[in-house]
Amino acid sequence: MSHNPTYIKLINCQTWRNLRNKQLKLRPLCEECRSKEIYTSATEVHHRIPVESVRSEQAMRKLAYDPDNLVSLCHECHIEVHKALHSRGKDVVKNKTEREVKSFKGRYL
Numbered sequence: 001m002s003h004n005p006t007y008i009k010l011i012n013c014q015t016w017r018n019l020r021n022k023q024l025k026l027r028p029l030c031e032e033c034r035s036k037e038i039y040t041s042a043t044e045v046h047h048r049i050p051v052e053s054v055r056s057e058q059a060m061r062k063l064a065y066d067p068d069n070l071v072s073l074c075h076e077c078h079i080e081v082h083k084a085l086h087s088r089g090k091d092v093v094k095n096k097t098e099r100e101v102k103s104f105k106g107r108y109l
């Protein structure tokens with residue numbers, strides 16, 4: 001997956017393994033499947049905000065170990081989420097956000 005040495009260090013340690021086990025115990029179902037009303041057991045833990053989106057080791061550590069940044073996923077959904085992250089350029093996200101804001105204003109203001 002990742003080749004960032006800091007990321008690898010953060011993931012290959014007992015802190016992460018404990019946190020990951022805790023998350024899977026706490027949320028044993030794939031959250032992506034659950035939003036489609038399918039119940040699949042989660043086997044992997046994903047970071048909502050990618051750990052590598054920040055530069056300093058301290059900030060990376062914070063993102064990696066923040067329980068609010070963790071999502072339980074099944075293997076299939078995890079692959080899909082990462083595909084979407086890669087194919088979605090920053091401009092696309094920005095345009096989409098602007099569109100959503102516009103349609104929000106159109107409806108409510």
Ligand SMILES: [Zn+2]
Binds near residue numbers: 031032073075076077
């Ligand atoms: Zn799933």
Ligand SMILES: [Zn+2]
Binds near residue numbers: 082
């Ligand atoms: Zn992931």
